[in-house]
Every structure is written in C-alpha cells, then in structure tokens.
Amino acid sequence: MTRTEILVIGAGPAGLSAAIESARAGARVLLIDENAAPGGQLFKQIHKFFGSREHRAGTRGLDIGTQLLAETRELGIGVMLSTEACAIYPGHEVWTVCEGKKSALIKTDCLIIATGASENAVSFPGWTLPGVMGAGAAQTMININRVLPGRHVLMLGSGNVGLIVSYQLLQAGAEVEAVVEAAPEIGGYGVHSAKIRRAGVPFYTSHTVVEARGREHVEEAVVAALDSNWRPLADSEQVFAVDTICLATGLTPLAELAWLAGCRFTYIPALGGHIPWHDKTMQSSIPGLYVAGDIAGVEEASTAMEEGRLAGINAAASLGYYATERREELSEQVRQRLAALRSGPFGDGRRSAKEEILNA
C-alpha cells in the first residue's frame, strides 16, 4: 500500500495546479492520470489565453502546460501516468490500476478529484458514420497527433470550443465550410467568430444538422433552418459537401469517481449537468475530498487552474501546512482572480451558477 498526504486524480490544468500548490505548502503529493502523458486538454490549446498577466494571459495553452509540468518536476511531485483510479474506499483509500497490468492501493489523507469533462454528442441520422466526431476529438488529432481528420469540415456549435477549433482546423490546413448554431445567436466570443469570419467561414444561426450522409464515411451534411420552437423548417434544407462533422455541443463533467466516493451532487445545467457539491474551499460533502476544474462545473482552463490552486491550498491547510490566516490570505487571492475570470456578460452566467452550488 502506497501512503501519501494528498492524492490528486487527473493531471490536467486543475490537477497540476492543485498538486503544485499542495507541494509548495510542504505536503507530500502524488499525482495520477489515466493517460500516458499529463496535461489533460491543455496541450491542444495552441491559442493565446485571455485574462490578465496573473492569469497568464497572452500565453499559449500548450506553453502554460509546459510551465506547469516544469514546476511539478522542480517541486519533486510524484507522478504516476497510465494509472486509472478504479475505486475509492472509505478512509480515502484509492484502488488504482497501472498500465492495465498492476494494481496499487493508495492511502491518502486528502483527495483532490480533477478528472475534467467529456464532450456531449448530438444524434441525427448518420451520426455514427466515421467522420462525425467531437470538436475536441478533431482538436486532439490536429494539435497533438498532427493528423488531419478530414479536409472539409462542418462545425456544429458556435460556443468558444466550436469557434476555436474551427480556427485551429484552418491553421491545420482544413477548410471549415460552415459553423452551424441552433440558437439564434453565436455563443462564443466575438473576437473568435470575427477571426474565422475574416477567413471566409460563414455562420448559420438558427440552423442545425439534420443528417449526415455517406456510404462508409461522411460525404455530405444536411443542414436545416429552425423555427422559434427549435424545430426544423420544412423545405429549408441545404447540403454541404464535407468529409467531417464536428460536434461542439457542450461538455459534461466526468464525475464517476465523485459518485463512487459518495459525494452529494447538485444539478446545474449551465455548468454541464450533475456537479459534485463543494464549498468555497472546493471541498465536497465528504471531508478531505476536494474537486477542481471542469468536474466542478464546465468553464475554461484558466478557471480550472485557479480552482486547482484553491483546492491544493485548502487541502494542505487542512493537514496543518498553512495556519488559518495564511490559508485565508492565499485563498482570497485565488478567489479574486476567479471573480475576475467570471466577470462580464460571458462570465456572469457561470459566476451565478457557481454561486448556486455554494447555496445548494
């Protein structure tokens, strides 16, 4: 049995940040991830982040990832990759399976679950054809694997994921034939939409994909206009010749481990659905078990990093590594940075949704 003080499950931006803060406080930290490489979805974010200097604004996501990994190494944080957490027992005992071959039971004082979120699917006839994939999947193929999933893409969904991945598909050498959005307005930032509009990509708001056609692979996407009740209008169908349809239709927290552990949940659609309840220190309903990042509500990488830091600071403090005053001081700094990231018309909805969790 391996013994540690703080076990962080998930080495994405939230988990890395949590591990770093815990280690900085002086705690013994172990970081595990089911993937062969750390970083979660951070290394495929090749665009420059928003925010302020303290949020690392202007730095590309992949470079932030490299910085976080360097800090992890400098602090001597133990990292176990290809390691899946399969069960959480009372007393914070976590059964893990490493490389699908060996198992290890890890006993820890505090647990931080930062397992992120996964993409939602939208079904329509033909959606199972090769060539229909999540927008994040296309992003993984082009930015991590450096392979084009196709040459002519239709993007369904105009939130920031759909807009950013469309831009990155253009950078990778594909053509984005259209961005289709069911709502009457484009969901993501205007600067993202303007960037791809400038590249000639058209937007179709109040439209949706009603069918993917092709014999063994996507060959065409059929798009229809929607009426005010979100129903396809007869005779409004247009056909796009594409080989790829990307679905950028939201994410849902990967919260199975929190369910297994017995955490109390609350349902908040604006943040992706079932969210493990947590207080303002990111502690769940189970003492010593913290959550951070997209699992605690789908937002963005910047907020994931801040929530990770908040969880790390408070987990370490709960073990005596910070006095109350220092814990509060550090936590307040993080909360202010989080508040800044959740401000403005785009952030307001998330801010009030996160407040809803605290009051649930």
Add this chain to the structure above:
Amino acid sequence: MPEQQRRSVDTLSLKKSGTPSLKELKSTPGFPPGKILEMGPLAVIECVQEIPCNPCETACPQGAIEVGSPITRLPVLKAEDCVGCGLCVAACPGLAIYIKDYTYEPERALITFPFEYLPLPGKGETVTMVNRLGEPVCPGEIVRVNRSRRNDRTTVISAAFDKRYFHEVVGMARMRRQ
C-alpha cells in the same frame, strides 16, 4: 470617457454574422476617431465585448491603450499617444487589433495585421486583401513579414493597398498550400 462607452456593444451583426458591422465598431472606444485619416499609423482595436482581458494594455509601451479595472472594460485607444508600433497586434489573444496608416503613400494605405496561417507571403508579393466577411476587396503588396520571437508565433504582416478601400480592408486572404 463615459463609462457607458466602456460597456459591450449590443451587436446584432456580431451575434449573427460573426463579425461586427462598421457602425457597431465606431461606437467602441478602441476604434480611432475620424481623424485616423490624417494621423499616420494608428491602432484599431476591434474589441466590442466585455471579456476579462488586458494584454493589449500591458503590451503598449506608450500607454496608449487603457483597460483599467475591472479588466472586462473595453480597451480605450488614446490616439494622440499611439505611434503605431504594432506591439499590441501580436499581444491581443483575440487577434482583434491591427494598425492602419492612411498617410503611407499618396495612393496607398498600409495595414499591419496578425496572421497565423501558412504559407506566409514573401516581401514584395501580391496578395488578396479581404474585408471582415473574408471577401476579396483589392490586391495588396507585402511590405513586411514580422516573425519576431517576441510575438510568440503570431506573424505580423504589413501590406500596402489602394487607400480607396481603407475602411474595408482588415487583413489578407489565406494562401493556397502547395
């Protein structure tokens, strides 16, 4: 600067077509005043929504861009302080800033804009300049291709074009890969 002008522009064009209209832009504090035509190179900041973001303010060595607090406020361009150096062009994560100079030549204006595609054009090459909808507007001649490491892989390109199209041109079309 009245605080109302620092707030998001309620834009129908932006939310449907993906790009703000010129009318929507002219009411934002990052868009230079009418006298841009006489002032030499000036930054044009097409940032119309309140997003928490301020690298433009941090990047400007002249202090010509002001965001302040909270960082969701729309950036204000202080035209009289802007020297058109172009550091903000690569600093903006949204690639929403370019420099325009109406006074560049008697017949031609100069635009300096961010470009993150391949292939890159060469100096002296003729390219297609585009408007906000990505539609071709007129040819442009590449004057400079800036790949400074300081810009962190955002190439900053300067192109000269017929100044009759001054207000329409916002960049160049992507070029075909060989």
Add this chain to the structure above:
Amino acid sequence: MWRIEHHPILGDLKKQKKVLITLDGEQIEACEGEMVAAALMADGHRILRWTKKNDEPRGIFCAIGRCTDCVMIVNGVPNVRTCVTPVEDGMVIETQKGIGSWGKIE
C-alpha cells in the same frame, strides 16, 4: 497527405523514428509513440470497426479514450481503444467485426 508537416504554431514536424505496423495484413509506416488511430488516420484509414447488429462502419469519436468507438483488434486482443494505444514496431492491427473474440472456451 494527412500529416500536418508544417504548422503555423506547432512548427515543422520533426523527423521521427518510424515503426512498421500492419492493418489487416497491409504494412503501414507509423511514427514511434503515436496513437494507433492517428497512425491509421495519417495513412488514410478512417473505418476502424463494423458494428455487430447492423454491420455499420465506425471511426473515432472522442479521441481521448472515453467513448470506445475506436476499438480494434490489436495483437489478437479485441476491444482495444486505438486512440489511446501507442503503436509498437510489429504491431498487428485488425478491423474489428462486431464484439470480437478472445478465443473459445473449450
């Protein structure tokens, strides 16, 4: 060509050590350490398996090991998630039909 040789942000694809894998008997050159699904995609293969009930083609969907749409038979073992399995020299990959089998119970 499906590989992105030159990228405006990621730069030029560095020379990588090649390995040889087979897909349904056909030899394919792959880059050491890359995911099986990516190697196949780079070679123009997008159909990874056929479903049991309706014999329909499937390819990648999530690409991060969550959805299992990408499973194939790897070195005789079925239901291997190819989007999170790195290639190895000499790896034998087969398009999976249905649920695959591990061999019969005698």
